[in-house]
Amino acid sequence: MTGIADPTRGQPPRTRLDEFEDYRDRMNSRIGDIDHLGIKRFFALDSAAYREGALPSSTKELLGLVASAVLRCNDCIDYHLGQCVDAGFSDEELIDALNVALVVGGSIVIPHFRHAVETVDLLRARRAAGDAGELAAQES
Amino acid sequence: MTGIADPTRGQPPRTRLDEFEDYRDRMNSRIGDIDHLGIKRFFALDSAAYREGALPSSTKELLGLVASAVLRCNDCIDYHLGQCVDAGFSDEELIDALNVALVVGGSIVIPHFRHAVETVDLLRARRAAGDAGELAAQES
Amino acid sequence: MTGIADPTRGQPPRTRLDEFEDYRDRMNSRIGDIDHLGIKRFFALDSAAYREGALPSSTKELLGLVASAVLRCNDCIDYHLGQCVDAGFSDEELIDALNVALVVGGSIVIPHFRHAVETVDLLRARRAAGDAGELAAQES
Amino acid sequence: MTGIADPTRGQPPRTRLDEFEDYRDRMNSRIGDIDHLGIKRFFALDSAAYREGALPSSTKELLGLVASAVLRCNDCIDYHLGQCVDAGFSDEELIDALNVALVVGGSIVIPHFRHAVETVDLLRARRAAGDAGELAAQES
Amino acid sequence: MTGIADPTRGQPPRTRLDEFEDYRDRMNSRIGDIDHLGIKRFFALDSAAYREGALPSSTKELLGLVASAVLRCNDCIDYHLGQCVDAGFSDEELIDALNVALVVGGSIVIPHFRHAVETVDLLRARRAAGDAGELAAQES
Amino acid sequence: MTGIADPTRGQPPRTRLDEFEDYRDRMNSRIGDIDHLGIKRFFALDSAAYREGALPSSTKELLGLVASAVLRCNDCIDYHLGQCVDAGFSDEELIDALNVALVVGGSIVIPHFRHAVETVDLLRARRAAGDAGELAAQES
Secondary structure: OOOOOOOOOOOOOOOHHHHHHHHHHHHHHHHHOOOOHHHHHHHHHHHHOOOOOOOOHHHHHHHHHHHHHHOOOHHHHHHHHHHHHHOOOOHHHHHHHHHHHHHHHOHHHHHHHHHHHHHHHHHHHHHHHHHHHHHHHHHO | OOOOOOOOOOOOOOOHHHHHHHHHHHHHHHHHOOOOHHHHHHHHHHHHOOOOOOOOHHHHHHHHHHHHHHOOOHHHHHHHHHHHHHOOOOHHHHHHHHHHHHHHHOHHHHHHHHHHHHHHHHHHHHHHHHHHHHHHHHHO | OOOOOOOOOOOOOOOHHHHHHHHHHHHHHHHHOOOOHHHHHHHHHHHHOOOOOOOOHHHHHHHHHHHHHHOOOHHHHHHHHHHHHHOOOOHHHHHHHHHHHHHHHOHHHHHHHHHHHHHHHHHHHHHHHHHHHHHHHHHO | OOOOOOOOOOOOOOOHHHHHHHHHHHHHHHHHOOOOHHHHHHHHHHHHOOOOOOOOHHHHHHHHHHHHHHOOOHHHHHHHHHHHHHOOOOHHHHHHHHHHHHHHHOHHHHHHHHHHHHHHHHHHHHHHHHHHHHHHHHHO | OOOOOOOOOOOOOOOHHHHHHHHHHHHHHHHHOOOOHHHHHHHHHHHHOOOOOOOOHHHHHHHHHHHHHHOOOHHHHHHHHHHHHHOOOOHHHHHHHHHHHHHHHOHHHHHHHHHHHHHHHHHHHHHHHHHHHHHHHHHO | OOOOOOOOOOOOOOOHHHHHHHHHHHHHHHHHOOOOHHHHHHHHHHHHOOOOOOOOHHHHHHHHHHHHHHOOOHHHHHHHHHHHHHOOOOHHHHHHHHHHHHHHHOHHHHHHHHHHHHHHHHHHHHHHHHHHHHHHHHHO
16 A cells, blocks of 8 residues: 555445435535525524524434434434534433433334434444544554 | 402412313323233333433423424423423523424424413413412411 | 103213214214215225224224324224224223333323223213113113 | 494304414414514414415415325314415315325324314305305495 | 347436336235235225316325325325426426425425435436437437 | 355345344344333333233234334334234235225325335245245255
């Protein structure tokens, strides 16, 4: 591997979470090109709902996570889990929130609970790989 | 009103919230008599889900409120709003949480948002009446 | 009460179940007048789904009850509970079926579980009153 | 009744639809006082969604009606039925739209179909009474 | 390419929409072999709901699309989008209909909105490829 | 078969059902490691709901199947279909139960009905392959 840069070297293999995020980014960009005021405003309103307000942003991401879980939307769960991990919630706190979703929404939520637990693991692995990568970059 | 005790004197008129709570208490008592282990355990699990854990109890009541709102259950909204008001959330915080429910769940949630706002008003009026009643009792 | 017929004599007071059944009958009659082939066929298909087939009719009424409970429709729950009671299911069997609905559908089903338990009580009371009425008629 | 104006004279008795509309107006006014930008924008976005656009406003009201029916929200059904009647749809067209909702959403929609048919009848009766009232006013 | 027929020559690569349509055709054929009168009638009723009636067929396909979107069923969205494109609706009209679904159903519909926009693009690309193929066939 | 053991020899190719079951087993094992009493109890309650009680276990699996179908959860449908096939229900009985789900839940259930029919075919093929494998083992 002498002298040739390999952009994927040392990177973890791509996961379903990476695929989903790429798809979401590509489609959100496509949707951004749509000339419809209602659509534009809806997306702006959606982003604004989780910003700091009477409640802290982190609490609202947790609300978004539980709402997504009881409504059983894996893509929405993945999005809000990413935000919740970024906001600093521990695994124990995320599980405690998802437990509320399980009890409110019932066993029909179990497949989405499995998905959510896997996503948390993927997010933690990504972060660990990122930290290791940064460390390796600093050392080299 | 000389000498005759009137138990309803000075009390606010009964509201739909009072009716609902009486009905819920009566039926929960009736359900408590049912000899089915699964039912008993489910109700125990439901209560336990909102107790202090990795997340504070108050946050979990807020999660229960938003889950109830997006799943569009007025009885559940009323129950969790009562718990949230007891936990000390302000009107501004409750509205900020319900705004997440509106955005996630859409305009189909609006009738339940109306219901929730009315319930908050009823809960605040009850508390104000309770405070006034206590004050009157102290003064007499 | 000599000589004057009182059609409500000895009858239990009207309940929310009586009101619902009258409303349903009145509206089904109104809907029967609608000249739309799709509507007519849908109602016929709905009735046919619970008739004796590869599965006995009683099992299919129980399926209809649990489907109605997890989809959280009180009117549908009341209808299928009436059919299930007519089919001879005991209270223990109905509760065991509703327990499946609670576990699958979660605590958001609890208000409908309360409603269902009350409906079973109303149906049993109606039957008891009917038996008492028949007995009184035989004795007089 | 000589010489004293009776504002309710000749008017049809108040219906559940009148009650609902009063409640909605009162609560929408209450909600209008809430100082939360997200809530304000959501209500504005909701109104805007049914205005003339690439599709005519009337078609979008019909879409709102069917969406409300399959999501099983009586208040939303009543609102959109009012708009659809104002937009000039005939009973036959409204039933044809509701038939799509029945087929897509299944028998669990039937109680809401009953409600919708009753609402159409109430709206037509109100209009007939209004026409009769105008005629009487012109003749007197 | 002398003399050897290549059936895939000049054809666009297979998409998820092609895969879905093949699967649906295969399974519908499998279901057609099932000897259950209720199933047969339900499928017939489903087809009939979108035929010309008091409302034009095209309007009913649009109703089916919005019902599918708020109920969050990608397969149903894809089916009705295909019908809507065949019925001649423009991209602007489809987006305007999907905007109603977004507002009624909330941000939980966003992943299905992304899916729908991608499906419209796939349907337009297929049509463009078909036109190009026909043109090439006419010219050769 | 000269000396080299081939564990996959004579086995049917892996299906989406095999993949799902592996994933479910892996994630259930992962979830079993989570130290949260509510989660543990919820999973225990879910298992217990289908055990012999006032109703036979097989009837409750059928209730679970129809509840899963009307709530439109393919993973839950697959799980309960497996249990129902193990409990001895015939294809005709399963279709008759799924017909109730179709009528109650509407055409939005059709994609899940397709999925369910395919799963029944996969389960029957697996059983046939298992029987053939056992027969071959006995004969060799």
